[in-house]
Amino acid sequence: xxxxxxxxxxxxxxxxxxxxxxxxxxxxxxxxxxxxxxxxxxxxxxxxxxxxxxxxxxxxxxxxxxxxxxxxxxxxxxxxxxxxxxxxxxxxxxxxxxxxxxxxxxxxxxxxxxxxxxxxxxxxxxxxxxxxxxxxxxxxxxxxxxxxxxxxxxxxxxxxxxxxxxxxxxxxxxxxxxxxxxxxxxxxxxxxxxxxxxxxxxxxxxxxxxxxxxxxx
Numbered sequence: 645x646x647x648x649x650x651x652x653x654x655x656x657x658x659x660x661x662x663x664x665x666x667x668x669x670x671x672x673x674x675x676x677x678x679x680x681x682x683x684x685x686x687x688x689x690x691x692x693x694x695x696x697x698x699x700x701x702x703x704x705x706x707x708x709x710x711x712x713x714x715x716x717x718x719x720x721x722x723x724x725x726x727x728x729x730x731x732x733x734x735x736x737x738x739x740x741x742x743x744x745x746x747x748x749x750x751x752x753x754x755x756x757x758x759x760x761x762x763x764x765x766x767x768x769x770x771x772x773x774x775x776x777x778x779x780x781x782x783x784x785x786x787x788x789x790x791x792x793x794x795x796x797x798x799x800x801x802x803x804x805x806x807x808x809x810x811x812x813x814x815x816x817x818x819x820x821x822x823x824x825x826x827x828x829x830x831x832x833x834x835x836x837x838x839x840x841x842x843x844x845x846x847x848x849x850x851x852x853x854x855x856x857x858x859x860x861x
Contacts, residue, residue: 683722688741693717693854694751695843702732715852732757750778752843770807771832774839777802781819781846788814790823810834817851825851
């Protein structure tokens, strides 16, 4: 092969390899946006939901979850499965994080943080509505007019799930047939899990939609 042709061949091969690398990086970035950061096998995933009216920072082991605003959440961070001491603000609690599981550490007003499991959702065609009921009242999630139950009979300190088609919906919380709280409209996208965290007690419930931060999507 002539030197000029050889140089052209090398340049072409290099360009193809470089294009392939950029393509792989683009796909990897898209995957990270959809599913969170890549993690070693056996990792546990944890985030903080701050149910109080003040900003809070937390750490789980050596993992920092900083500057979580009122009624806001951090994104999920990963760490090896195991037992950890978790500090949320000035409160400390021991937590067990099992491998390949997702958890939310809830900063509760006037109480110790509570660790809540978040089973992963992998249906790319549907959206998931999840109710995490940390109140003392049994609750049902219905359409705002009360005619259609969506997630039924979620007991106190319990969880309820429902897969639905992606849509923007107006919903409300009911205790039996009694509406206890209207909710902000929520837009659901394919492959997305949206959690309604309900804290407080009967007569003073605090329901908040918790999604991954916009910067992580």
